[in-house]
Amino acid sequence: MPSASRPPARRRGRGRPTRPVLSPERITDAAVQLVEERGHDALTMAALARELGVAPSALYNHVETKQDVLRRVQDHVNRDVDCSAFGVLTWDAALAAWARSYRDAYARHRPLVQVIAVTPVRGAPATVAMYERVAAGLRAGGWPPELVTDVVVAVESFVLGSALDTGAPPDIFDTGELAASAPEFTASVRARPGGDTAAAAFELGLDALLTGLRARLARAGAAGGPAPEPPAPDETSPPA
Amino acid sequence: MPSASRPPARRRGRGRPTRPVLSPERITDAAVQLVEERGHDALTMAALARELGVAPSALYNHVETKQDVLRRVQDHVNRDVDCSAFGVLTWDAALAAWARSYRDAYARHRPLVQVIAVTPVRGAPATVAMYERVAAGLRAGGWPPELVTDVVVAVESFVLGSALDTGAPPDIFDTGELAASAPEFTASVRARPGGDTAAAAFELGLDALLTGLRARLARAGAAGGPAPEPPAPDETSPPA
DNA sequence: ACCTGAACACCGTTCAAGT
DNA sequence: ACCTGAACACCGTTCAAGT
Secondary structure (H helix, E strand, O other): OOOOOOOOOOOOOOOOOOOOOHHHHHHHHHHHHHHHHHOOHHOOOHHHHHOOOOOOOOOOHOOOOOOHHHHHHHHHHHHHHOOOOOOOOOOHHHHHHHHHHHHHHHOOOOOHHHHOOOOOOOOHHHHHHHHHHHHHHHHOOOOOHHHHHHHHHHHHHHHHHHHHHHHHHHHHOOOOOHHHHHHHHHHHHOOOOOHHHHHHHHHHHHHHHHHHHHHHHHHHHHOOOOOOOOOOOOOOOOOO | OOOOOOOOOOOOOOOOOOOOOOHHHHHHHHHHHHHHHHHHHOOOOHHHHHHHOHHHHHHHOOOHHHEEEHHHHHHHHHOOOOOOEEEEEEEHHHHHHHHHHHHHHHHHHHHHHHHHHOOOOOHHHHHHHHHHHHHHHHHHHOOOOOHHHHHHHHHHHHHHHHHHHHHOOOOOOOOOHHHHOOHHHHHHHHOOOOHHHHHHHHHHHHHHHHHHHHHHHHHHHHHHOOOOOOOOOOOOOOOO
């Protein structure tokens, strides 16, 4: 329905239009809408052009490649990632909230996981804004600057892997004819409670990751970084 | 050079050959070799057929789709994942060794990450064998069966996300013109030590994950029985 | 049953021609 | 500068015809 802004759309003649009909922004918006309404398989340069009432080749006056379009869509998706807890909750609670929101966003856009993992943030303002919020929250929580990026990347790796996992079919671990050769694994899979198993694994991993990060900060912070926040409530320390 | 097993390869006539020239195994082997030698982009049905001295359509007598070929290649890759530490080292040391080997294998085969995350293990013997080894190791380490799969999935999610991260270009976090709008993040990126940054983030995350899992097992295991009560609500819950 | 060869319905991208 | 339209070099897959 927000395809309103388009004029009567009569057949265009051959040459240059009096006013440009395309722009990188219009292309990005159309791409996002296309993906949102019909899924990532529907995002082809031809379909995108059709949506915009234009010949496919016209797109290349405004974007470089399809990869470029994906980069733009991906930045848009990052706008949906909720970073609002940083500066409000403790760094670990905020990190957990961010991770959940981040996973949800890419569970809805699984094909973009490959894109975000590999695309420079340069020229992706929403993405940079997200990282800024997270980095500031971690710094405020007492993390030394040289570790902040690694923490972000580690959590992000877990989040993106978990987002991919949401695409697994329910029977992914059915060993079938191989059951006899894998008794322990088969039994474990059977013992797993029903429900949203991807969510259960994600929450288990997230909890472990945060517990470990708290312990790590306690070690790193002890060396004398900036004001350590209220230390995480004590946890069983690892028996080495 | 191991393309030896092929006979003189004279031009085949039109009809059915006296003896089948293809088999699912021969196709899988050729696909693995192709990927190993020329990368995943080189794996097309046409190239595969050429490698096997056959018309592309002939492949479809033995495999269902290209996805089917990828599934087979993926199972092969899992043979390279080293699970040998389970039953030798403690469960957590073995899990770490497995995770490192697993990450390395998929860093070399990044395009298969999407495949493994979503493909049923049925009919993938190497994959099932790997999971069996891991599950048995965790069980022996004291993990209750109903948690084993979640632990495996959580670690796997982190591993696969980290494998994708190895494909990131060195300048991925260059904020460029957006630097001014993201001072904390830009400073953190600058403060990051050089070297293999992907490996540093992976090791930080792996250490945290394992520390957290040890703590979790201590809680779960402390209850003694195979069905421990739900652990005390954890301390990350936001204070609203 | 298992191959060839032609064909189908796509892709992303380039480029000359037009205004 | 910015569009159209034709063309290029691919894809994966299907299917009739052949033996």
